[in-house]
Every structure is written in C-alpha cells, then in structure tokens.
Amino acid sequence: MTEHxxxxxxxxxxxxKRVFFELLGRRPHLSAYHVLTPGQKWTLLAILGALAAALAxxxxxxxxxxxxxxxxxxxxxxxxKIWLIDESxxxxxxxxxxxxxxxxxxxxxxxxxxxLVPLYHETETLAHLVRSIAGLDYPKDKLDVLFLLEEDDTDxxxxxxxxxxxxYIRGLVVPDMQPKTKPKACNLGLHVARGDYLVIYDAEDRxxxxxxxxxxxxxxxxxxxxxxIQAKLNFYNPRHNLLTRLFTIxxxxxxxxxxxxxxYLRQPVPLGGTSNHFQTTKLRELCGWDAFNVTEDCxxxxxxxxxxxxxxxxxxxxxxxxxxxxxxxxRQRSRWIKGYAQTYLVHCRRxxxxxxxxxxxxxxxxxxxxxxTPICLLINPVYWVLALFxxxxxxxxxxVYFPFPIILFxxxxxxxxxxxxVFAGVLAAYRRGYYDLVKTALLMPxxxxxxxxxxxxxxxxxxxxxxxxxxxxxxxxxxxxxxASAERRPASGQGTT
Amino acid sequence: MQNWFTxxxxxxxxxxxxxxxxxLVFWYHRDQVLVSREAAVRSWVGIDLLAGAVKGRQxxxxxxxxxxxxxxxxxxxxxxxxxxxxxxxxxxxxxxISAFTVTLxxxxxxxxxxxxxxxxxxLILYQMCPPVLAAVLTGSxxxxxxxxxxxxxxxxxxxxxxxxxxxxxxxxxxxGLAIVTLYLSVVLVxxxxxxxxxxxxxxxxxxxxxxxxxxxxxxxxYTATLWFTANWLIMGDxxxxxxxxxxxERFLAEMAELELDxxxxxxxxxxxxxxxxxxQGRRGKAERAxxxxxxxxxxxGILAAPYLTEYVMKAETPTYFGRNEAQLERIDEILTxxxxxxxxxxxxxxxYTGYQFIARSRRKERFVHLMSVDLSRIERETRGQxxxxxxxxxxxxxxxxxxxxxxPGLFDDYLETNVQSGDxxxxxxxxxxxxxxxxxxxxxxxxxxxxxx
Numbered sequence: 016m017t018e019h020x021x022x023x024x025x026x027x028x029x030x031x032k033r034v035f036f037e038l039l040g041r042r043p044h045l046s047a048y049h050v051l052t053p054g055q056k057w058t059l060l061a062i063l064g065a066l067a068a069a070l071a072x073x074x075x076x077x078x079x080x081x082x083x084x085x086x087x088x089x090x091x092x093x094x095x096k097i098w099l100i101d102e103s104x105x106x107x108x109x110x111x112x113x114x115x116x117x118x119x120x121x122x123x124x125x126x127x128x129x130x131l132v133p134l135y136h137e138t139e140t141l142a143h144l145v146r147s148i149a150g151l152d153y154p155k156d157k158l159d160v161l162f163l164l165e166e167d168d169t170d171x172x173x174x175x176x177x178x179x180x181x182x183y184i185r186g187l188v189v190p191d192m193q194p195k196t197k198p199k200a201c202n203l204g205l206h207v208a209r210g211d212y213l214v215i216y217d218a219e220d221r222x223x224x225x226x227x228x229x230x231x232x233x234x235x236x237x238x239x240x241x242x243x244i245q246a247k248l249n250f251y252n253p254r255h256n257l258l259t260r261l262f263t264i265x266x267x268x269x270x271x272x273x274x275x276x277x278x279y280l281r282q283p284v285p286l287g288g289t290s291n292h293f294q295t296t297k298l299r300e301l302c303g304w305d306a307f308n309v310t311e312d313c314x315x316x317x318x319x320x321x322x323x324x325x326x327x328x329x330x331x332x333x334x335x336x337x338x339x340x341x342x343x344x345x346r347q348r349s350r351w352i353k354g355y356a357q358t359y360l361v362h363c364r365r366x367x368x369x370x371x372x373x374x375x376x377x378x379x380x381x382x383x384x385x386x387x388t389p390i391c392l393l394i395n396p397v398y399w400v401l402a403l404f405x406x407x408x409x410x411x412x413x414x415v416y417f418p419f420p421i422i423l424f425x426x427x428x429x430x431x432x433x434x435x436x437v438f439a440g441v442l443a444a445y446r447r448g449y450y451d452l453v454k455t456a457l458l459m460p461x462x463x464x465x466x467x468x469x470x471x472x473x474x475x476x477x478x479x480x481x482x483x484x485x486x487x488x489x490x491x492x493x494x495x496x497x498x499a500s501a502e503r504r505p506a507s508g509q510g511t512t
Numbered sequence: 513m514q515n516w517f518t519x520x521x522x523x524x525x526x527x528x529x530x531x532x533x534x535x536l537v538f539w540y541h542r543d544q545v546l547v548s549r550e551a552a553v554r555s556w557v558g559i560d561l562l563a564g565a566v567k568g569r570q571x572x573x574x575x576x577x578x579x580x581x582x583x584x585x586x587x588x589x590x591x592x593x594x595x596x597x598x599x600x601x602x603x604x605x606x607x608x609i610s611a612f613t614v615t616l617x618x619x620x621x622x623x624x625x626x627x628x629x630x631x632x633x634x635l636i637l638y639q640m641c642p643p644v645l646a647a648v649l650t651g652s653x654x655x656x657x658x659x660x661x662x663x664x665x666x667x668x669x670x671x672x673x674x675x676x677x678x679x680x681x682x683x684x685x686x687x688g689l690a691i692v693t694l695y696l697s698v699v700l701v702x703x704x705x706x707x708x709x710x711x712x713x714x715x716x717x718x719x720x721x722x723x724x725x726x727x728x729x730x731x732x733x734y735t736a737t738l739w740f741t742a743n744w745l746i747m748g749d750x751x752x753x754x755x756x757x758x759x760x761e762r763f764l765a766e767m768a769e770l771e772l773d774x775x776x777x778x779x780x781x782x783x784x785x786x787x788x789x790x791x792q793g794r795r796g797k798a799e800r801a802x803x804x805x806x807x808x809x810x811x812x813g814i815l816a817a818p819y820l821t822e823y824v825m826k827a828e829t830p831t832y833f834g835r836n837e838a839q840l841e842r843i844d845e846i847l848t849x850x851x852x853x854x855x856x857x858x859x860x861x862x863x864y865t866g867y868q869f870i871a872r873s874r875r876k877e878r879f880v881h882l883m884s885v886d887l888s889r890i891e892r893e894t895r896g897q898x899x900x901x902x903x904x905x906x907x908x909x910x911x912x913x914x915x916x917x918x919x920p921g922l923f924d925d926y927l928e929t930n931v932q933s934g935d936x937x938x939x940x941x942x943x944x945x946x947x948x949x950x951x952x953x954x955x956x957x958x959x960x961x962x963x964x965x
Contacts, residue, residue, distance in 0.1 A: 104678035406745070419564040423587075434734055438681070445727055446677050450719035453726050 031190055034206045035199045038302040044364055045318060047308040047357040050481045052364050075415065083421050085394060089428040092391065093435055095383045099276030100439055104446075108279040109328040110236065110244065112229040120228050122154040128227050129210030129295065133163040133200045135486060137218040138174040144218050145180050152224040159209045160184040163200040166191040194482040197288075198304030198311035205295070205303045214292045221251060221334040222290060229331045230292040242297035242324040243316075246290035247271065250337035253449060258344060259337035260455045261462040266337075267443035270328075273384075278328045282380035283320035283373070285313035285355075290333040297324065307482050308361070310354025317362050317381060321372055341465065348469025350485040352389045353477045359386045392470035395463060402429060433460065526615045529639060533607035533648060540649045541600055548836050549868050551602030551651030554583045556867035556881065558590040559597065576743060576753050577864060581692045582653035585609075599871045602651025610648045613659045614639055617783075620666045624790035624804050634808070637815045642822040643776045646832035653693060654776055660690045660697075661780035668704070669787045672711055677727065680708075684728040688735035695753065701732045773832070775818060786810040843872050846902070846952065851875070857898040860890065865904045890957075899957040 039046040051059065069077040132144065148160055164172045164186050175186050187207060189200045201215060212230065216222060226246055233244050247270040253263035270287065277284050291312065301318055304311040316326055338344040362369055362381065370378050405413045417425055440456035476483060517524065540546070557575045561583075575583065585605055590596035595604060614635050621631050638644060647654040664686045671679035687704060690697035705728060712724045744750040790807035793800035821829040847869065850859060860880050861869045870879045880893075890899070 101678070104676075104681070420562065420587075423561075423584075430738055434731070438730060441727060441730060442677055442681055445723055448717075450717065450723035453719070453723040457730070 031192065031203075035192065035202050035306050037202065038305045039307070041302055045314075045361060046305050047314070047361050047481070050357065050360060050477060055360065055364060078416050079418065079421065082416050083424075086421060086424050086428050088387075089391070089432055090424060092383055092387045093428065093432040095380075095387075096273070096439070097435055099280070100272045100435075100442065101276075102279040103272045103275040104442070106279055107275070107330075109275050109330050110229075110233040111330045112232045114225075116232050117152075117225045117228045120232055122157075125154050125157045125228070125231060126211040127157050127159060127209055128153060128231075129159040129161065129204070129208035129213040131161050131163060131201055131204040131208070131213065131215045132218060133197045133204075133215070134171050134175075134218050135165050135168050135195075135197075136171060138170050140218045141171065141174050141178055144216075144220075145178065145184065147221050148184065148216075149181060150224055151222065151227055153227045155181065155183050158183040161204045161207065162186045163189055163204050165189050165195070165200065194307055194484065196306055196309060196311070196482065196484045198308065199306035201311070202303040202306060205298060208295055210295055212292055213295045213298060215289050216333065217289045217335065219336040220289055222246065223331050223333070226290070226329075226331045226333065227292075229329055233327070233329050234292075234294070237327055238325065240323060240325050241327050242294045242301075242319060243284075243286065243326040244292045244329045245274065245284060245286055245326055246292070246329045247274075247332045248287045248290060248335055249332050249447065251334040252337050252339065253452065255337065255339045257455070257458070258341060259339045260452055261458060262337040262344070263449065264440045264444050264452055264456050264459065265462065267447045267449065268439050271446055272439060272443050275328050277380065277384065278326070280376070280380065281325065282384070283377055284316045284326040284328070285310075285358075285384060286316040286326065288312050289335070291315075291326075292329070305361075308354055308357050309350050309482065309484055310358060313355060313385065314358040314361065317358060317385065320377055320381075321362075321369070323372075345465065345469045345472060346485040348466060349473035349476060352392060352470040352473035353481070354473075355385055356389045356474065356477050357481065359389065389470055389474070392463075392467050393474055396467045396471075398429075399464075436463075522615050522619060525618050525635070526611050529614045529635075530607060530611035533610060533639070534604065536645070537600075537603045537607055537649060541603065545598040545600050545871070546650065546834070546836060546840060547599035547602055547871075548650040548652055549839065549865065550578075550653060552599035552868040552871035553864045554578060554586055554651075554653070555590050555596055555599045555601055556870060557583050557864070558586045560881075562587060562591060575864065576746065579653070579692050579694060581689060582656050585656065597871060597876060599651055603649055606648040606651050606655040609655045609659050610639065610644065613655075613662050616659070616662055616666060620662075620669075620787065624787070624807065625800065626790075626804060626808065630808055634811055634815065637812070641815050642818045642832040643773050646835070647773075647776065649833070650836060654773065657690065657694050657697070658776060658780070660686050660693060661777060662783070664690070664704075665780040665784040665787070668707070669784055673791070675712070675715075675724075680724065680727050681731075684731040687728070688731035691732060691735045692739060698736070705729060779814060782814045783811065786814065840872065842951070843868055846949065846954075847873055850900070854898060854900060857900050858894050859900045859902055862901065862903045866902065869902060901953075901955040901957060903953045903955065904951060 033040060036046075036048075039048050044052075066077070066081075130148065132148075134141070137144075148158075151158070160183055162175060162184060164175060166188050172186070172188070187203060189203050192199070205213065212227075212234070214227070214230070223246075230244050230246070234241070237244070249266055249270065250259060250263045252259055254260060274284055274287075288310075301315070301322065301324075305314050308314045319326060338347055362385070369381070373381065401413055404410050414422075437457060437459050440459045441453050444450070444452040444456050476485075557578060586596075586601055589601035589604055592601060595601035617638060618631060618635055621634065626634075644655075644658065646652075647658070664683060667679040667682045667686065670676065671683060683704065687697070687701040691701065705725065708725060708728050709721070712721050715721065715724075739753065740750040743752040746752075786807045789810060790804050793803035818832070822832055850857070857878070858880060859869075859878060860882050861867070862882050866881055870876050870881055873879060
C-alpha cells in the first residue's frame, strides 16, 4: 500500500479536524490550545500584582520571603529526586523480560501491532528506518506500520514513494493544517491504526529487535490499569562529542534513574517522546494526544494518571541519535521545556480536581517533576550569578537577602543540591555501563547552563509562539550512526546492577 | 500481628530504642547535666549560629575547629529551653542517631537469617555496651561517627559481595560525611579506596576500574574540597583546619582533646568480619546455621570486651562513664568562686572552651562569650562595671582560640598587662587560685580612666 492509497478508516476531509483535535473537542480543559485560561490569567495577574505591591512597599522583606520560598522548593525537589534515585537503585520494579520468555511467545499468539512513525523532512533517515523496522523480531503479518508524512513535505513523500519497502509499511498523508505538530499527525495514525497495541518511533530510532515482543509479554504480566509501557531511550552516538556525552548522561539519568523511581512510587510518568507502547483502545478512550502540546508525551502520561491508569517501564532500550550541535540541541530543549510548562499549566487549571483525582502524593510528584523541571531551569541562572557575586566580591548587598537561617538552607541547597545532580549523572553513566563517561559527568554543571538557555528560549516562546514545534534535526551523525551498533552497547562488565 | 511486626519491625525497633535511650539520658542527667566539653561547645556554637552572632562567611558553619556535621545536627534542638544552653540537646540528638544505628544493625543482621531471639539480645548488648552508651549520654560526636562507620561496614560488605552501584555510592557519601564528622577519617577514606581498588583489580571491562574508584571518591573529594574552600574563604588559608596538627605535640594534644575511643571505631570493622563469617555457609541450611552461629559468637565476643573492661577489670582500665567529671568539677569550682568572690562582676569567657562555663553556669546572664576580644564593644557595654576575663591557658590546641582574636597575648602565660584601646587603657591583672585554675587565667580588667580617679 502506498501513501496514496487511502485506508478504510482514513477520515474524510471534513473529519480531519475532529480526528486531529479530539481532545480539544471533548475535553477542552485538558488541551493546551489556550496557554492560560481566563481564570489562570486573572490569578497570575493577581499574584504578580500582589508581588509588585509588596516589592514597592517592603522591598527587602519581600525579596527575603521569595528567596526563602524558592530555596525551600529547591530543597524539597532535591530530596524528592534523591528518593527517586535511591528507589530506582534499590529495586527493579521495571518490567524485565528474559530471552526465554520472548522465545516462548509464539507467532500466532502475537497480537496486531501498530507502529506510528511521524516523519517531517526525514529523507536522509528513511532507508535506515525501514531497515530498522524490518529488523524487528515480530511476525510481519502482525505488523501495521504507518509512516505519517506531512502534506507539505514533498521531499520525504517522494523519497518514500520511490523507496522499496515491505507491504506492512503504509504511508499516510497528514493534511497541511496548523498547528504543525507531531501529536496532530499521531492522532491521524491512531484513527487508522489496526493494532491491538500501538507504539511510536521517531525516524532515527533503533529499537532493540525484541522490544515489541517484550512489550506484549509485559502487558500480560502487569496490572489491568497499566495502559502504557515505556521502553528506555538512550543514544547510539554517545561519544560523538562532548555534547552527546553529556546528553547521554542526562538521558541515562532520566530513563534509568528517575523514571524507574517514578514507576516504583506509582507516580505519573512523563512519557518519553518515543517507544511508548499503548493499548490502542485505551489510548482512543483518552482522546489520543493533545495536538497543541509540544510535549504531548509528557501530557499524556499525566492524563493517564488522572484516569487512574498506570505507566510501567520496560527493560528494553530504543537507541536514538543524540543531537550533537549546540544550536539544534537548544532548539530541541526549548521545545521540551515549553511543553513541560504547557503541561503544567494545563493540569493546574483545576488544582483541587487534580488533588481529588490523583491524591496527595501523585499531585506532589506532578508538581516536582513536571513543574519542577522548567521552574528550576529558569531560576538556576539567577542563583548561579548571586553565588558567584557573593564569593568573588563578598557583596553585602547579596548577603542581606540571606539572613540566618536562610543562608544555611541556601548553602545546603547549593552544596548538596548541585552535588546530588552531578553524582546522579555519575551513577547513571555507571549503571548504564558507560564507564568511560563517568568522569564526563563531572562536567554536568556546564550542561546545565545550556539547559537553562534552552529553558529561557522555551519560556519566551511559550508567550510568543506557544504551539510552534521546534523540529529536531536528525541524521547529523550519519557516519557514526552507521557504526552505531558497535558503539551504542555499553561496556560489558560487572557491577551494573 | 506477626506480619504486621515483620513489616514494621524497623520502625518499632527505632521507636523502642529511642524511647529507652531518652529515658536513660534524662535519668543520667537528672541532678546536673554531665555532658562532655564537646557537647557544650557544639551546642553553643549552634546557638550562636542560629542567633546570627557569627558574622561573615563563618556564619555558614560557625567553627572550623569543630567538624561541622555534628554541630549542624544539633541546630534543631539548641533553641529548646533546657536542652540547648546546657548541652543536653547533644545527648538527645545522640539518642536519635544511636537508635538509627541499632535499626541499621538489625537490618544488617536480618540479612544473615539471624532469628529475632538472637538478634534482639545482641542489639541490646550493643546499645548498652559501655563505650556506646557513654558516648550517647555525654553527647559525643562519636555516636555520629559510629553510625557512619556501621553504615560504611554494611555497604562495604554488600558491595564486596555484589559490586552494586548503590552500595558503592553510599560508601562514597558516607566517606564524605565522615570527613566532616571527624577530620581523621580521611585516613579511613584512603584505606577504603585501597580496598576498592584491590577488589576490582581483576575486572577487565574497559574503564571499569577508574569509574568504580571515581564513584567512591567523588563524594569524599567533594566534601574535602568544600572544606578547603570554606577555610580559604573564611581564614584565607585552605589548610587552616590542619594547622593545629602541624607538629607532633599539637597532634597528640588534639587527639587527647578528641578523647577518641579506639575500640568504638574498631567495632564496625570487627562486625564486618563477623558478617563475612555469617555469609560463608553456602551448601545447605545446616551449614548456613553453623556459620551464622560462629558469627553470633564472634559478635558476642566483640560486644562483651568493653563490658569486661568496664565492670570486671575496673582497676586496670579507666571507666567509660564519668570521664568528664573531673574537668566539670574544676569548672564548677571556678564558677562557685566567681559567684562568691565577685557576685556582681561581668565575666567575659573566651574561645570555644569558654562556652562550657556558660553551659554549666546557673547565672548565664553574667557571662558574655567572646570569640573575638572586641575591646570597644566591652567598653561600650560595661561602663562602670567590674570586669573579668576568663581565658584558657595557651597549651595543647589553644591555637584554635586565636580565631578572630585581636589579642592573642591574652592567652600567653607571660602576657603584657597593658592594652591600649582608643583613648582608654586597660590594665590586666593575672589571677591564679588553686588547682582548678591550672587550665585557666582569670584576668581583671581595670579601666585606666577609673583607676586614675
């Protein structure tokens, strides 16, 4: 079947909007179509107004109070992350499927599996992608692979039409319509999907061949309310340059320490962009993805928790390409932070409802993980500059805003907090078996500077272009990518428990 | 009930031990507070910290001489009336820390399938062990060090067996914390690094050995670097905290003041050996039980030794309890003298050891503690009053008393008696009265303007 062949379930032109924006139509309060609701705008204005008034009337005191609150937030966040890391190291709640269990799964018992691959300007990675999917250890007659091609991306569409590809791969053209986001394309894919299960892969992804089978076995083993299994993500080009090294360490922290920790504590799991395996019917019940949210995966993870569904982590890795150029990296990061901020704002629209539905601990975890990520990255530079000034210039003007015991907590936050996050990187690299990257993890503070730059870019974009999708450029590391399989494997050895 | 107890065992043990220790602490100090000098000093450093009395960057840690961690742990209790200003808070915090240690030991011994009927008596034996109990009752920071060492032994044992990253990471963090609990721990940290290198020597995976060593060393190096930096920022000398042990005499004096009980620090290592013995049985239930029994006997021996020295060999070995009493009696004697001879005088006490006078005194308001002898402040605040300075004599580790002191001569046995300050001259008279004063100078300050009238 080629891209021009319409599927039986492909919507008519007038239904596209309904398919793309189902969440907005049925549950508008959960869509990021509006960054802020009128209620949020008024609340925000009231807070800012009160803050401005307090600053005008009582400058010193207000700054001390704000400072104290922020430092307290840092300490709570740091403690939370330590807890997550410890839980992930102490226990392996992630789903581990042995090769024997995979081998025991017969082809006839394999359910239909849909793979969605959203593509935009991906001519360079297309051939690789087809090979990668062909390499999956799954009965091909049970595969339903949908390449989601954008109508205005003629290059990729032409490349796909000329490419020799197996019959189980179909092309699906996504009409040119704003916003041009990945979730919008995925919603179309979900509409026509034939699989019992569905997974998303990005163009440059190299999932481990047995990942689909592991997910199938995994679904049979977990509780009924588990509707999504998230595979781990990591990079096949970790040693390309310093940036990819640090990026790899960060990814290892996220997928090997933080997400398993969240999984263990049964917290809302912000899904990774790809390799999330869903029960298709449940995903449809959830109205698919929010086409206006630029981290639709994170948002979906929270919505699933909101519906009392669970996400579990699968011990299987999809290898991606780490962005190796600072400019592209910052663009990608700005989108992520913007998306986290969108998600945070969307789910904070009805805080009491969230508290009622999620309960205290999950709500707390949501504020820490989804809110804490952008907030910390935005505030960090302020405190770095203050700390630097205080140390270098012995500035009393700064010291005045840190009276005792605030100075003590600030010191704990500075010295313990920074250590914890650097050390987490060290542990993540070690646990992944990237022993040579352990020393690189000590350079993480420089990486945080880039993260903050990305965060500020994303924050400003949230105001100016909230639904704009900063496309991640793939294929920058083609040469290395070809030799990826040799490089991506962590060093084998002991001690990686 | 049984299941409930199994699930909640660690919480039950912690609570029971804590309550028991608190009862003991308050019973022990029922007539008068008998905490160590260290406890009194740390409590008052904490009080000054919370009051914002320590100015500048030193305000972050209060003291460079006294390792910061045990002092910081006292901060939550030093403002509580009756606990903070007497030093009793240190014993209370010691009880909490010791309860953690007992809980940890229980977790550790549970791993060897040791039945409760054996485990619980051993835990009681450990907690009531004279050096352990004495450290708790006197508010010594050795209790904290003991927790770190026990936890270190626990994680070291676990890591040696499994090479798991969590145990290694905790081992590193504990090493880092040990450095800021007792400076001498740096020796232990280095020894541990050697053990780690030896254990992974044969693992050939690329970069595995340096990575493993780094995981362990990073927290230790980070803590040490922070401490060097703190010394540099506060005193302009990154190794200021080591100056005191620059010579053999000073090192010995430092050791004497620390009152280190070597057996206390040897105990975790011996327990690690017992743990190793307990894991030797691999071939069946009977063999496992036999090895665990040997380990239990070893533990009994380790824990029984101090009982033997404390209660049987009384004549040959000093007691663990009441070691501070002679020193406390001398301080009480000085306080009694001051109350009788100079009841209305304002007394300035100096240096860290000066804190002990405030902690022991019933009339705390008559004492003013000075880390820095600020004469203009003294003039300002004491016009027309009878003034005395109580300063430690310059021997042993008194170089610490020089922190921020503008008048190091005050600590000299042959001090110059004339001090000029602004338009006023203050003449100091040296007073020596009996045995109690062997460690102290009482100096009377006479205003030049008053003496001329």
